[in-house]
Amino acid sequence: MCGIVGFTGHHQAAPILLDGLRKLEYRGYDSAGIAVRNGSESAEVVKAIGKLANLIEKTNDGRDLVGNCGIGHTRWATHGEPTKINAHPHVSGNCKNSGSGVVESNVVGVHNGIIENYQEIKAKLLSHGYVFYSGTDTEVAIKLIDYYYKKYGIGPIDALARTMVRIRGSYALAVMFKDYPGEIYVARKDSPMIIGVKDGETFLASDVPAILNHTRSVYYIGNLEMGRLIPGEAHFYDLNGEEIPKEISEITYSAEAAEKGGFQHFMMKEIHEQPKVLKDTIHSIVDGEKINICLSPDELKSFEQIFIVACGSAYHCGVTAQYVIEDMAGLPVRVELASEFRYRNLPIPKGSLCIVISQSGETADSLAALRKIKEEGVPTLAVVNVVGSSIAREADNVVYIKAGPEISVATTKAYNCQLVTLYLIAIEMAFARGRIDSAEKEALLSDIETIPEKVDSILEQQERLQWFASKLINAKDIFFIGRGLDYSICLEGSLKMKEISYIHSEAYAAGELKHGTISLIEDGRLVIGVLTQPELYEKTLSNMVEAKSRGAYLMAVTNYGNYNIEDSTDFVVYIPKCNKYFSASLAIIPLQLLAYYTAVSRGEDVDKPRNLAKSVTVE
Numbered sequence: 333m334c335g336i337v338g339f340t341g342h343h344q345a346a347p348i349l350l351d352g353l354r355k356l357e358y359r360g361y362d363s364a365g366i367a368v369r370n371g372s373e374s375a376e377v378v379k380a381i382g383k384l385a386n387l388i389e390k391t392n393d394g395r396d397l398v399g400n401c402g403i404g405h406t407r408w409a410t411h412g413e414p415t416k417i418n419a420h421p422h423v424s425g426n427c428k429n430s431g432s433g434v435v436e437s438n439v440v441g442v443h444n445g446i447i448e449n450y451q452e453i454k455a456k457l458l459s460h461g462y463v464f465y466s467g468t469d470t471e472v473a474i475k476l477i478d479y480y481y482k483k484y485g486i487g488p489i490d491a492l493a494r495t496m497v498r499i500r501g502s503y504a505l506a507v508m509f510k511d512y513p514g515e516i517y518v519a520r521k522d523s524p525m526i527i528g529v530k531d532g533e534t535f536l537a538s539d540v541p542a543i544l545n546h547t548r549s550v551y552y553i554g555n556l557e558m559g560r561l562i563p564g565e566a567h568f569y570d571l572n573g574e575e576i577p578k579e580i581s582e583i584t585y586s587a588e589a590a591e592k593g594g595f596q597h598f599m600m601k602e603i604h605e606q607p608k609v610l611k612d613t614i615h616s617i618v619d620g621e622k623i624n625i626c627l628s629p630d631e632l633k634s635f636e637q638i639f640i641v642a643c644g645s646a647y648h649c650g651v652t653a654q655y656v657i658e659d660m661a662g663l664p665v666r667v668e669l670a671s672e673f674r675y676r677n678l679p680i681p682k683g684s685l686c687i688v689i690s691q692s693g694e695t696a697d698s699l700a701a702l703r704k705i706k707e708e709g710v711p712t713l714a715v716v717n718v719v720g721s722s723i724a725r726e727a728d729n730v731v732y733i734k735a736g737p738e739i740s741v742a743t744t745k746a747y748n749c750q751l752v753t754l755y756l757i758a759i760e761m762a763f764a765r766g767r768i769d770s771a772e773k774e775a776l777l778s779d780i781e782t783i784p785e786k787v788d789s790i791l792e793q794q795e796r797l798q799w800f801a802s803k804l805i806n807a808k809d810i811f812f813i814g815r816g817l818d819y820s821i822c823l824e825g826s827l828k829m830k831e832i833s834y835i836h837s838e839a840y841a842a843g844e845l846k847h848g849t850i851s852l853i854e855d856g857r858l859v860i861g862v863l864t865q866p867e868l869y870e871k872t873l874s875n876m877v878e879a880k881s882r883g884a885y886l887m888a889v890t891n892y893g894n895y896n897i898e899d900s901t902d903f904v905v906y907i908p909k910c911n912k913y914f915s916a917s918l919a920i921i922p923l924q925l926l927a928y929y930t931a932v933s934r935g936e937d938v939d940k941p942r943n944l945a946k947s948v949t950v951e
């Protein structure tokens with residue numbers, strides 16, 4: 333999704349803006365641009381389509397742009413093609429030269445999000461003589477700000493407030509007004525934005541890594557709030573233009589944590605960070621025998637049904653949690669895709685708890701689903717990685733995972749931290765409901781404590797997986813099959829494979845093969861079976877053998893000890909024995925490595941797969 337940055341201070345702005353945009357590349361984009369002002373001179377805009385490297389080259393790494401105040405943007409096209417004219421920043425006046433060069437406009441701005449009613453506003457502005465050069469909703473928003481600014485002769489904050497009342501949708505907006513040199517004005521609704529300050533300098537960005545090289549002191553700007561940024565200071569306002577006092581928060585993780593740390597790709601670094609971040613997550617939630625998940629034993633006892641709502645890998649984590657909670661805590665669980673749930677009228681019975689899982693805490697569909705659930709008066713619990721994100725702030729309760737910044741678009745460590753958090757929630761529910769006693773709870777907690785070191789030991793098999801992956805360079809289709817909890821692991825393993833290697837892959841409940849899918853099996857087709865659940869081992873194995881007898885090539889991921897599997901399969905990865913409820917955290921490791929090495933051997937852009945974004949902040 334789009335990323336925005338801004339800077340005002342005593343240094344040259346453009347190199348700082350470009351550095352910030354580099355840190356936001358992981359969000360996905362197809363064009364980029366910056367606007368810089370030198371004192372009271374007009375802003376100079378430079379845009380380039382494609383990789384950020386093009387913009388960097390065009391501006392001589394920012395050195396050619398003089399000025400200490402500026403804004404920047406990486407655009408992920410939603411309204412209007414990924415062209416130079418549609419790239420941000422956008423201006424309130426007319427534009428020549430595809431929007432690049434010195435602009436005489438009153439207002440210049442960048443925007444992350446979507447303005448839903450932009451057509452209607454555009455019609456209004458056309459009738460007032462505005463001329464539009466791009467196909468973007470952002471240009472409409474910038475011109476609307478200009479319209480109010482001029483019509484009422486009001487200040488920037490009032491013009492922004494009027495605009496915010498008029499537009500529908502989501503936005504993180506950063507604008508510069510010609511009459512206010514050295515100042516940046518921001519507004520936010522449902523799109524992420526943070527403000528960083530240090531002596532004489534102020535930064536804004538869509539995400540923390542973009543400013544960490546400069547400062548760790550940040551303000552979280554709330555929903556429907558605005559800000560005025562001047563060198564070294566930020567002031568915040570509500571829709572009435574009243575100033576809102578805000579506390580500075582300190583970011584505790586290091587800038588290096590957001591860098592590659594010696595690995596070729598962020599994804600590999602993040603796969604290897606799993607033992608550490610799993611330990612951090614467990615220890616932040618478990619204190620002796622206490623599991624801190626924000627809900628009291630009485631509340632936990634009172635729930636009769638659990639709804640889990642999420643997208644992507646977070647949804648897969650929910651599917652795993654469904655098996656664990658149902659079996660361990662004896663509660664019915666429904667897992668829903670947030671994008672479907674938000675438009676359905678699914679009756680949620682009284683006595684339900686709704687768990688929203690989201691790494692970023694900003695996924696538009698998950699946020700919308702959370703709001704819908706809250707309107708029904710159903711208690712909500714969010715499992716989130718990014719502190720201060722929208723979902724974390726709006727849910728009734730939040731449990732943070734401790735994955736740290738995850739840069740690779742394909743999630744690995746955050747997914748696994750979400751899993752262990754959900755296991756802990758399941759244990760606490762089971763205990764509160766009397767399904768397990770103290771001794772059983774203690775035993776389960778001891779099992780969870782062993783997950784990080786077991787993950788570490790699986791990582792030692794990476795060379796075997798690299799070797800096996802090298803055989804998949806020309807693969808066309810891969811099928812992942814499993815039953816029960818193993819099926820949920822297949823969903824995630826298959827997503828990892830397809831999203832970064834671009835090899836078509838599907839996950840099937842193994843028992844469903846005979847109902848159609850088996851007709852797709854032909855000579856040499858790779859079928860990967862996941863067999864970690866003892867009671868389902870024989871069943872899945874026999875489904876694999878059925879596929880083999882039709883020509884499939886078989887890989888298996890199973891527990892140490894199941895050595896007879898070598899009689900029927902071609903390649904086996906063993907995972908250490910663990911409590912059956914927690915096997916997803918281990919079995920996913922070889923599948924993450926397989927996807928990674930397959931993508932690398934095919935020469936794909938592992939950390940930034942085509943068409944994908946890390947944080948999907950639009951529908």
Ligand code: G6P
Binds near residue numbers: 742
């Ligand atoms: C994107 C990411 C996935 C993630 C999904 C949900 O598709 O690429 O890795 O699982 O969004 O994101 P969330 O931040 O809500 O967990």
